[in-house]
Amino acid sequence: MKKFYKTAMILIFFLSFFYIASAFTGVEKNHAPSNETIITFIKNSEADILEANVTTTLEVLDTFWNEEEVMKIKKDLKEELGLQEKTEEVLYEENLLFMNDQFAESDSLFIHQLLDDDTNQVIGSAKNQDGDFITFKIYSTKVFEEKSSYIIIDIIQNKRYKDIVEKSNQSQVILRKYGETVETTMNFVGTYDKKLSKIEGKSKIDAMIHSVKGRKVEEVVEESYISTTIYTPLIPQTIQYGDKVVNLHLAMRYNDHEGKTYLYVANPLITLTY
Secondary structure, eight states: OHHHHHHHHHHHHHHTTTOOGGGOOEEOOSOOOOHHHHHHHHHTTOOEEEEEEEEEEEEEETOOOOHHHHHHHHHHHHHHTTOTTSOEEEOSSTTHHHHOGGGGTOOSEEEEEEEOSSEEEEEEEEEOTTSOEEEEEEEEEEETTEEEEEEEEEEEEESOOTTHHHHHHHHHHHHTTTOSOEEEEEEEEEEESSOOOHHHHHHHHHHHHHHTTOEEEEEEEOSSEEEEEEEOTTOOOOEEETTEEESEEEEEEEETTTTEEEEEEEESOOOOOO
16 A cells, blocks of 8 residues: 555656646546456556556535444445454554555554544555455535535555456445445556667557557657556546546656656546545
8 A cells, every 4th residue: 555655646746737637627427447448458558567446436515424424334334345353453643544564464454533523534444355455534524514525445456456347346336325426546557677668658558549449638758758648438437628538547657766667557547546
């Protein structure tokens, strides 16, 4: 989990200028990406996949969950995610959930809670029996007359990815018990054991796009990285900004310290988590 967090932070330096979330003018929210399409796209990268991540978010507007309701949701999520048998360990600082390596060896469910009259938040993180790192977050707040509530389920898989869409579908089923406005983002991180030339990088990107009958929407090519947004009709979930519609985003960047070229792939866009 720490590794993915660091990866996400690295991405912001060369991708944050590319898209700003507040500029999105439309989102198709109620479709799950095609299992076969996503897996085909990743497989054709020929990269060594290090991590696969799916973040599923439920938004419930005009609703405030009190402490009792939040704790009931927490109990239900633990059962749905197969974490009910784990011993809870309370962390009093939220950032420890994301910056500490203790999850890798522990069988505990690490919990951070903030419960008061206007804001109720519970975050839980654990490693399940399949080796997946799972984080869930329940957040509900009210400011004067404004109320909003969210549930996020984040799953990270190391060194595998072929059942990540199934995990996404399971998360959506869980969250739809509490509301209908559900969004999903998938991120994949892989490597090539050398520095790819611009020609090699673009060739791999073109092969991946061709494998899902896609087309490039925009592309930025610099000496140190390539960033490409794509639309494919095989994936119903899209994001629209301006007059452009996309549902896949990939980037390549060479890491000279490791002597590897990193590949980042996302549906619909590469994003930071939380």
